[in-house]
Amino acid sequence: MSDFTMTIAGEGVSAPSTFDVVNPATGTVYAQAPDCSKEQLDAAMESAAEAFTQWRKDEQARRKALLAAADALFASAAEIAPVLTAEQGKPLQDATMELMGAGVWLKYFAELELPREIVQDDDNAFVEVVRKPMGVVAAIAPWNYPVLLATWKLGPALLAGNTVVLKPSPYTPLATLKLGELLRNVLPPGVFNVISGGDALGAQMTSHPVPRKISFTGSVETGKKVAASAAPDLKRVTLELGGNDPAIVLDDADPAQIADKVFGAAFMNNGQVCSAIKRVYVPESLYDDMVEALAAKARSVKVGNGMEEGVEYGPIQNKPQLERVSALVADALSNGAKAAAGGKPIDGPGYFYQPTILADVSDGVRIVDEEQFGPALPVVKYTKLEDAIARANGTHFGLGGSVWGGDLDRAAEVASQLECGSAWVNTHLALAPHLPFGGFKWSGIGVENGPWGVYGFTETQVVYRSKI
Structure with missing residues (x-):
């Protein structure tokens, strides 16, 4: 199979070259995935940056789009599940559950109410703490739950008003590419981009000048490299790393x-x-x-x-x-x-x-x-x-x-x-x-899920209105 395309600016995009995806149940090649070029990475980042200017403005439109994305996943879970099983290995019923769970996560964030944070309202001033989106998020997902853990990032990032460029693991890119294809007609162009490639592509993403936030799930070793790559530009990071x-x-x-x-x-x-x-x-x-x-x-x-x-x-x-x-x-x-x-x-x-x-x-x-x-x-x-x-x-x-x-x-x-x-x-x-998930020590930085996960994709701004 080779009918897998990346999603950039709302369009299906092939790549100059491809790489093999192996079915772990057979040890043989199952399909080829597009190997994103540097120019295509730049295009994905630029499309996300352009989409951000409008996406950030209308919270209700974002919620409506996330609900539609959840519904699309629910409707297509049975169709995508065999692809996930073929590339990841998990039983078909578990693959279907993962895809349904991804829909549950998106629906949760679409409906999550975030309280206003008024910290002062007296004769002197009205002071509110507001959460502002960061911009473009570079999201990198692992191979064990490639679609579900992608939505752990996608849901809160989009709700907060950010746009996303997502790279799945090169071991399991296919179901995630299908996710991008599924959501092309649901989310505005550029809001959600899916690219695929090897470890070098991940390094290019984390050092790219456009993203202001990196959300990574994977090994401790790679997480340290992500943090080091983000440091020169002071990119914000959420790292969900290994456990014992x-x-x-x-x-x-x-x-x-x-x-x-x-x-x-x-x-x-x-x-x-x-x-x-x-x-x-x-x-x-x-x-x-x-x-x-x-x-x-x-x-x-x-x-x-x-x-x-x-x-x-x-x-x-x-x-x-x-x-x-x-x-x-x-x-x-x-x-x-x-x-x-x-x-x-x-x-x-x-x-x-x-x-x-x-x-x-x-x-x-x-x-x-x-x-x-x-x-x-x-x-x-x-x-x-x-x-x-x-x-x-x-x-x-x-x-x-x-x-x-x-x-x-x-x-x-x-x-x-x-x-x-x-x-x-x-x-x-x-x-x-609704439960925050994160780790102590080497198991990560920051948390995912719940309102805490949303706040991880925002910057905090104090709005101070003087009354005197």
Whole structure:
């Protein structure tokens, strides 16, 4: 397939060259995507800058357009979902849910009421704090949820009055290109531009003179490069980066009751979620039962091509990531860990890996200390709760974390000690458009979602009217 075009100034645009997009379920090329030239990048930025002058003026028109964009996504989810499955690997039903979720996010921001901020109204003055759009936003989305996480940026940026140039990951550009195509007749020309290309294009975007804001979701390593690139021009940045989320199981938890939930939160999207559970700390008294309950679940799930009926988990999205997960598991096994389930790639074509539960592993081993971003979960034994909390916090990451126990008040008190942006009790990955999402430490700068996400795409202005 090669019928994918970029969206620049409301028009479908081809590129001088293309690059391959691989289907991770087969390991073979599925389609070609346009490789945006520097001149086309300039054109996208210029069109966004031109559109900004009018787009910023009419909030009600922006809300109406966002609602229409949400409706278009709802209507086209089933059509775009097979493209998303083919490039990303997730099961078709999950791809459809991602696209529907993207519509939910746009609808939320279309309807989000932002209160007036009057800070003084007396005999001396009327003073209001207002939020002004920044201008052009350069948005860069990742490969795990390419469309959904694009709308996390698109919704609040457009509501605030900005215009957007979006670049998806080169691993998963196709469904996002389809999103651009879908919205050409919904949003005014230049308001939403979609371009595709490799890492060099992303670097050109972040250093480009036009954008005033960069919104990036991806790895810590790349996020640091984005921040460095933005610094000379003092561009504003929101960086949603990696995570190594801990789950702490308390001694009054029931492994039989929580194992399925913990497993689901660790292996959602085949473990390719920045805020998924990446390591589990379990008290010695419950350790064997918890390991076996997780391992039994891992052995029971169906892994395969996402287009096939009944498949629960697809492949790892790309070959480098498969190699990374394989290396981390092999390193753990060589350091004394036991594979209670899984532990190796699945034979055959594609980038498949067995759902893996690792026991007899501890901090200091790479798969505990680093972010695996794949279907392998280390389970770590502890004896003292204070030690488990310290080990959970003893990392550069701080995206999310959860505590699991029978006494909700006690579990909540433990959760309050976690150094992370989202602290959950008896659940994990409880994400919604009205909840702010961001991380501590290396897990990012700024937040997305809710009114806080909108404010991240604005500058604050004081309007002071003297009465004397």
